[in-house]
Amino acid sequence: MPIKGVPRLPNESVAGAIIECATDAIVTIDDKSTILSANNSVDRVFGYSPRDLIGKSLTVLMPPELRSRHLAAMARFQESGAKSFPWQAVRLPGQRKDGTVIELEISFGEFTDNGSRRFVGIIRDVTEHVVSERKMREGEARYRDLFENSPLGHHSLGPDRQFSAVNTAFLDILGYSKEELIGRKSLRDILASSDAERFDRHWDVLERGGAVDNVAYTIVRKDGSPRSVLISASAARDEAGRIMTTRGTMLDVTQLRRAEESVRRISERYRSLVDHNLAGVYFTRADGSVFDCNDAFAQILGFASREELLASSPSDFYVHTTDRDALLARLQTERFVTGIESTFRTRDGASKWVLQNLAWMSRPGEEPRIEASVFDITSRKMAEDRLNYQARHDSLTGLPNAAMFEERVRHAIDAARNTRRHTAVLYLDLDGFKLINDTLGHHIGNDLLQLIASRLKSALRQEDMVARLGGDEFTIVAPAIRSADDAARIAEKISRIFAEPFLLAGREVSISVSMGIAVSPADGEDPETLLRNADIAMYRAKEIGRNTYVFCSKSGSRRALERMSLETDLRGALGRHELQLYFQPQIEAGTGAVIAVEALLRWQHPSRGLILPNEFISIAEESRLIVPIGEWVLREACRQAAKWNRSAPLRVSVNLSPRQFSDERFLQIIQEILRETALSPELLELEITEGAAMQNPEEALETLRALKRLGVRISIDDFGTGYSALSYLTRFPLDA
Numbered sequence: 246m247p248i249k250g251v252p253r254l255p256n257e258s259v260a261g262a263i264i265e266c267a268t269d270a271i272v273t274i275d276d277k278s279t280i281l282s283a284n285n286s287v288d289r290v291f292g293y294s295p296r297d298l299i300g301k302s303l304t305v306l307m308p309p310e311l312r313s314r315h316l317a318a319m320a321r322f323q324e325s326g327a328k329s330f331p332w333q334a335v336r337l338p339g340q341r342k343d344g345t346v347i348e349l350e351i352s353f354g355e356f357t358d359n360g361s362r363r364f365v366g367i368i369r370d371v372t373e374h375v376v377s378e379r380k381m382r383e384g385e386a387r388y389r390d391l392f393e394n395s396p397l398g399h400h401s402l403g404p405d406r407q408f409s410a411v412n413t414a415f416l417d418i419l420g421y422s423k424e425e426l427i428g429r430k431s432l433r434d435i436l437a438s439s440d441a442e443r444f445d446r447h448w449d450v451l452e453r454g455g456a457v458d459n460v461a462y463t464i465v466r467k468d469g470s471p472r473s474v475l476i477s478a479s480a481a482r483d484e485a486g487r488i489m490t491t492r493g494t495m496l497d498v499t500q501l502r503r504a505e506e507s508v509r510r511i512s513e514r515y516r517s518l519v520d521h522n523l524a525g526v527y528f529t530r531a532d533g534s535v536f537d538c539n540d541a542f543a544q545i546l547g548f549a550s551r552e553e554l555l556a557s558s559p560s561d562f563y564v565h566t567t568d569r570d571a572l573l574a575r576l577q578t579e580r581f582v583t584g585i586e587s588t589f590r591t592r593d594g595a596s597k598w599v600l601q602n603l604a605w606m607s608r609p610g611e612e613p614r615i616e617a618s619v620f621d622i623t624s625r626k627m628a629e630d631r632l633n634y635q636a637r638h639d640s641l642t643g644l645p646n647a648a649m650f651e652e653r654v655r656h657a658i659d660a661a662r663n664t665r666r667h668t669a670v671l672y673l674d675l676d677g678f679k680l681i682n683d684t685l686g687h688h689i690g691n692d693l694l695q696l697i698a699s700r701l702k703s704a705l706r707q708e709d710m711v712a713r714l715g716g717d718e719f720t721i722v723a724p725a726i727r728s729a730d731d732a733a734r735i736a737e738k739i740s741r742i743f744a745e746p747f748l749l750a751g752r753e754v755s756i757s758v759s760m761g762i763a764v765s766p767a768d769g770e771d772p773e774t775l776l777r778n779a780d781i782a783m784y785r786a787k788e789i790g791r792n793t794y795v796f797c798s799k800s801g802s803r804r805a806l807e808r809m810s811l812e813t814d815l816r817g818a819l820g821r822h823e824l825q826l827y828f829q830p831q832i833e834a835g836t837g838a839v840i841a842v843e844a845l846l847r848w849q850h851p852s853r854g855l856i857l858p859n860e861f862i863s864i865a866e867e868s869r870l871i872v873p874i875g876e877w878v879l880r881e882a883c884r885q886a887a888k889w890n891r892s893a894p895l896r897v898s899v900n901l902s903p904r905q906f907s908d909e910r911f912l913q914i915i916q917e918i919l920r921e922t923a924l925s926p927e928l929l930e931l932e933i934t935e936g937a938a939m940q941n942p943e944e945a946l947e948t949l950r951a952l953k954r955l956g957v958r959i960s961i962d963d964f965g966t967g968y969s970a971l972s973y974l975t976r977f978p979l980d981a
């Protein structure tokens with residue numbers, strides 16, 4: 246339809262209808278590029294209505310950077326006098342009304358209207374076509390890039406089976422140039438002759454519509470060297486079903502095949518090493534079940550061969566399953582452990598000692614396993630046991646020797662600490678043994694010693710031990726006795742067993758024994774001291790007439806027994822709350838007011854009644870019980886003083902023992918007690934003796950200065966008048 250206000254195109258009766266129906270934009274311009282008319286398709290192509298464009302320059306449909314170039318080109322065309330317009334199917338960018346740049350294909354023709362030069366242009370939007378072409382080119386470029394740069398050897402064969410395309414990787418595998426292959430050789434030509442027939446069978450598969458997938462071939466390079474390859478191929482056909490192109494890939498697996506062969510040889514050598522190893526070698530799953538081993542391991546477990554063992558699938562060959570479980574847990578953490586001694590159960594139920602080296606093998610995608618080498622060390626362990634037994638036992642009597650006896654005494658002493666029990670050591674010496682040995686012969690003497698050892702063992706409690714130190718000397722340790730009376734009863738029982746004669750070589754032989762007894766802790770707190778004191782007591786027994794027993798020193802007397810019992814009770818006095826504090830007031834003479842108190846320690850014994858310090862402090866000092874007792878006194882005195890000082894200040898004085906004053910935690914304990922009880926330091930007075938101060942004067946001086954820095958008062962009792970003592974007196978920071 247004619248558009249009002251828009252000039253019609255020539256021959257508009259027919260051409261006008263065609264132009265208006267055209268899908269391409271059609272415009273007419275004058276020689277100045279001014280638009281004279283436009284069809285409706287300019288709206289679809291450019292977003293302008295025809296009316297919007299009339300009178301405007303054609304350059305409005307171009308990107309800004311092309312506009313001046315277009316006007317210059319029009320001017321040159323008109324000046325040239327050329328008969329035909331040069332723009333025929335020209336590709337140029339255009340610009341829509343919204344600024345979008347589009348791809349155009351433009352053709353212009355020239356005509357004359359009333360003597361004026363006019364130009365008509367057909368403008369087609371080819372943006373989608375250009376984009377499609379670009380994508381196609383990019384796809385082809387990517388394919389060419391992938392084809393050329395692929396690590397796989399790519400090739401194409403034409404209908405004649407000759408190479409039509411190959412990539413660089415394919416050429417590298419074969420050693421040929423592209424010109425030497427394309428159109429000149431077929432895939433069959435480069436195969437080893439031994440593979441030619443097999444290739445023909447695979448080609449038949451392709452012709453029947455199948456595919457070739459990773460088939461192993463040997464190809465021959467240009468230089469004649471063979472290569473192992475994997476070839477895959479598929480065929481593209483025409484409408485008639487004829488093969489037009491065959492595309493395939495070639496992967497050089499020569500190095501892989503060599504590696505596989507190397508692995509195979511290594512595996513064979515490894516298998517040979519395992520099978521012929523003198524050590525037992527076995528492999529288990531994580532659950533302990535054996536899945537492989539060598540004959541040596543099978544024989545350790547009592548099987549005739551590897552095959553016989555594997556047929557029985559043993560999994561529980563550890564004597565102690567806890568050992569196996571602990572070893573498995575350790576392996577999962579450490580991965581490799583060596584020098585592990587274990588006991589295995591053999592097929593017939595016997596036990597064998599083995600030395601193992603084990604490794605935990607865990608690879609991705611594989612079930613974990615354990616690899617182990619095993620050495621049978623049963624003979625060695627038996628020899629070690631014999632040596633250990635001999636090192637700790639008397640060869641004649643089989644009794645423990647001095648080394649084993651000392652270990653047992655030490656253990657008994659340690660076990661008795663902090664209890665009301667004691668350890669007794671009895672030292673025995675045979676009376677008149679030398680005479681029997683000399684008159685009847687050494688062999689009779691040895692027989693007698695063996696009989697005596699047997700009688701001694703049968704007479705003792707299960708927890709007691711009898712040992713032979715050498716010659717005719719025996720020792721007995723009796724642990725956990727209640728008192729010296731228990732030791733005396735053991736000695737009396739031993740005397741009774743010696744009262745019965747010994748039958749030797751058809752004759753009766755009588756012999757007696759002298760015994761010395763030492764009891765811990767009164768007679769010693771270590772094996773050496775107890776044994777020495779028991780030995781001394783034994784000589785005293787011989788001196789007073791033999792065939793008797795004597796306690797060390799006076800430990801058998803009432804006083805020694807009482808002291809030993811008192812020490813035992815004192816060890817538990819704190820825990821049983823038997824210790825008590827009394828406070829003695831210090832009164833100012835002028836006013837009669839109480840200005841301070843002195844803490845006095847008493848022991849309220851459940852059966853002995855009230856015990857004064859002079860009866861137990863020395864025992865506490867010797868046994869080191871004075872340190873915890875002294876700490877308790879300090880804490881209780883400060884606690885009570887803090888309670889009194891809520892109403893009025895009252896200083897408390899506490900006596901320190903030398904061992905307490907020299908204890909390495911002394912200052913720390915003072916600070917803790919002051920903090921716990923909230924007692925002002927100036928209300929605590931510590932009283933030390935000359936002996937405590939002069940044991941190590943320089944250290945004492947440092948301790949006293951530290952106490953003064955805390956604010957604690959210090960006084961000293963019974964300080965001597967000697968020169969050295971007076972010289973320190975002037976340096977000590979004393980308050981009294």
